[in-house]
Amino acid sequence: MSQKSMKGMQLAEAKSQFIANWGRFGSNWGINRTMAQIHALLLVSPDALSADEVMEELQISRGNANMNLRELIDWGLVQKVIVAGERKEFFTAEKDIWKVARQIVKERKKRELDLMIPVLKELSDVEGDKKDRAVKTFTDTIQNIRKFSEQADKTLDTMIKADEHWFWSSLMKLFGAKH
Amino acid sequence: MSQKSMKGMQLAEAKSQFIANWGRFGSNWGINRTMAQIHALLLVSPDALSADEVMEELQISRGNANMNLRELIDWGLVQKVIVAGERKEFFTAEKDIWKVARQIVKERKKRELDLMIPVLKELSDVEGDKKDRAVKTFTDTIQNIRKFSEQADKTLDTMIKADEHWFWSSLMKLFGAKH
DNA sequence: CTGAACTTTCAAAAATATTTGAAAGTTTGT
DNA sequence: ACAAACTTTCAAATATTTTTGAAAGTTCAG
Structure with missing residues (x-):
């Protein structure tokens, strides 16, 4: 690789760095590396890309491209685009990071918290003597997790509906006011 | 007593359900299943457990137990406990879910955002004609991600320092007011 | 110092997850 | 209806991650 310079790098290199990094971090987020890389590629592409272009750019197979594009659509991060006069499908990603x-x-x-909350509810009323330390620790911990989850549930719902400017500026006002 | 009742399940079953679920969800969180299971086990154990007890309860090998306990300590989720008169080490987990x-x-x-921010900074000043759509889309997207990340960075720092009651009640006041 | 008790390491094995590519399926223009 | 253009499927191959367990390392009481 090139030495560190005062100037920025060329687009092609910057792009592949971005793709590599987005892929690396994506895998900590329950998203697989290739999916995150396709997402990154679409995020920085001015135009929608075809499956062939994605395959070519990332050097992956047709099946792999198809499957991961489908999953990205499933997550609501990518949309199919119909281009007039073209028979094949094109894909584009929402570029506003807040969205x-x-x-x-x-x-x-939807995939995690909403599934966990009913389980916690179920586990809340375990049978047994409340004087038994094992029972007490169990119920206390579950109850604590449950309260936390329900609080998080409400907060996330608010965020999901929020407008970016309102959200950050409210938080900043709030948190700034504390010190 | 009664086999089929409206009442909750027995402790042993509830415990293993909790461990299984915590493990299942943990794997979406960059934590491996066994690590999450050990964490779950310690969360609901009134006393610190030895490596042997963890191995026995989860039916895992000594190496596996040792490695995952070490990683949990690394994450700051588990601590070693010295028990007077005992030679072996015991392990305990923080039970306050807010903490x-x-x-x-x-x-x-520390492991993700703090590594990503410098990369974004580096990628911000790519060379090239700003009239080139490819360059413009790239720089705009990176800039957008960067702004978002820096905002998130500040917000998370506030949360990391916050007291639970203050945090939730502030958020609720804020978000409740909006409707 | 010695050996029992305990912990750590790590190469090989097992389990999981991802990727490939060719065949099957679908759509569309003529 | 046909066939070219394109997309989807999925069993087998590959790659990655996790687990095992025995050996090496460490600690400590006597």
Whole structure:
């Protein structure tokens, strides 16, 4: 790789760095590396890309491209675009990161928190003597997690509906006021 | 007593359900299943457990238990406990979920956001004609992600330092007022 | 110092997840 | 209806992650 310079790098290099990094971090987020890379590629592409262009750019197979594009659509992060006069499908990603983050929060809440809350409710009323330390620790911990989850549930719902400017400026006012 | 009742399940079953679920969800969070299961086990154990007890309860090998306990300590979620008169080490987990969540946010921020921000900074000043749509889309998207990340960085720092009651009640006041 | 008790390491095995590519399926223009 | 253009499927191959367990390392009481 090139040495660090005062000037920025060329677009092609910057793009592949971005794709590599987005892919690396994506895998900590329950999203697989290729999916995150396709997402990154579409995020920085001015125009919608075809499956072939994605395959070519990322050097992946047709099946892989198809499957991950489908999953990105499923997550609401990518849309199909119909181009007049073209037979094949094109794909484009929402570029406003606030909307992307909101969408991810929305989907993860649906896939995780909304499934966990009923389980916690079920586990809340375990049988047994409340004087038994094992029972007490169990019920206290579950109750604590449950309260936390319900609080988080409400907060995330608010965020999902929020406008970016209102959200950040409210938080900043609030948190700034504290010190 | 009664086999089928409206009442909750027995402790042993509830415990294993909780461990299984915490493990299942943990894997969406950059934490592996066994690590999350050990964490769950310690969360509901009134006393600190030895490595042997963890191995026995979760039916895992010594190496696996050792490695995942070490990683949990690394994440700041589990501590070693010295028990007077005992030679072996015992392990215990913080049970206050607010503290657990704060610790997870702190670590993930350190491992992800704090690494991503400098990369975005580097990618911000790509060379090239700003009239070129490819260049413009790239720089705009990176800039957008960067702004978002810096905003999130500040907000998470506030949360990491916050007291639970203050945090939730502030958010509720704020968000409740909006409707 | 010695050996029992305990912890850590790590190469090989097992389990999981991802990717490939060719065949099957679908759509559309003529 | 036909066939070219395109998309989807999925079983097999690959890659990655996790787990095992025995050996090496450490600690400590006597």
